[in-house]
Amino acid sequence: MKSNLIILFIFIVFLQSCGLNEREKNLQILQKEIAQKEQGLLAWEQRLKLKEEALEHARQSLDSAKMQADSASVYDPAIVGKWIVKMSCIETTCDGSALGDTKTEQWDISYNQKSIVVKAYSGPVLIRVYVGNYRDNQLKVLDERPNVDVSFKAALNFINEKRMDGTREILQANCKIVYALTAEKSK
Template identity: 40%
Template sequence: MIQLKNPGIGMTHHRNKSNYSRTGRFRKLFPLLMLLVLFSAGCDHGKRQQELKEREAQVAIKEQELAAREQQLQVLEQELKSRQNGMDSMATDTSFEYQPWLVGRWDVKMDCVETGCPGSAIGDTKTEQWEIAYQGRSIIARVLVNNTVTRVYTGSYDSQMLKLMSQSYEEDPAKTTVMHIRLQQVAEGRLEGVREIDRPENCRIVYNLQLTRP
């Protein structure tokens, strides 16, 4: 009698062989997969390190710029204090006399008579209103536009001349603007003089000033 082979045994053997084949392939590919993962992680880490170094370099540059700007501002502040001290010493002289007629509001007209700056031209006219007062022995002139203070001049009255100055502080210290004003009384309730504006790069503007009571 012919005995038939059990088909189940053959199928089981075939599946075992197939599983073994897949396992073998996986074992061969596993090291390669690990290398790819490690390589990818290494690239990401290197990229992050590079970005971190770039950010640190940018922060260092910003800190250096800030330190330089602070130093420049300190120098400018010291110069302003020195000038103010000089004005104060003049004002505290025994010849100091209070000038009550200066105190109060003045209408100011300015005519440009000299300019070496772009954006301005000879013949330009401006009008402002100033509030002049004493602060101790110094004179303060507040510039008003729509009743809002836009600038403050400080100075003194000496030898029948009112001398004022103002200095602006910009984000870039190289753009600092200095203004000097000299005025004399030409009649009761009337002052005349000049305002000189000095900016970097040989930029200078001169205005003729007329101050009258409103």
């Protein structure tokens, strides 16, 4: 009888220890899942912080461009009108973009008080609106609606009443595309 009790006691201790091992494994798995979720939240918080900083930078750039446009823009009726803008990619670090890529847009350039407004069309579709200024024979514009992830800016040198040349930059979080621009005034 005594030996049966000892065997029963050993058997009960063995069963409890098996249950503890299973609980410990479950606890370790749960701890790993919590640690992974914490890492995900930290990464998400970092991305959010970067987007906030980019938005603040874009806001400051737009404010700066607006102040420059208000204080230093020059009125030149020769740049007002419709322009055919041909673009050729000369620099890229973005996937999906290659050197030599080309595109053509129609830009409708006008003044709104002291600021330049450029409406960019692809065919009949308005795709972007730029604002900026014109001085020292140079047109500088930024995308009117700054995007957290992407910013657009262009600078064109006024050659004559029918032609401008310059560059357009597209800045994304991890890459940049630069186009050489040639603008010819429509008839």
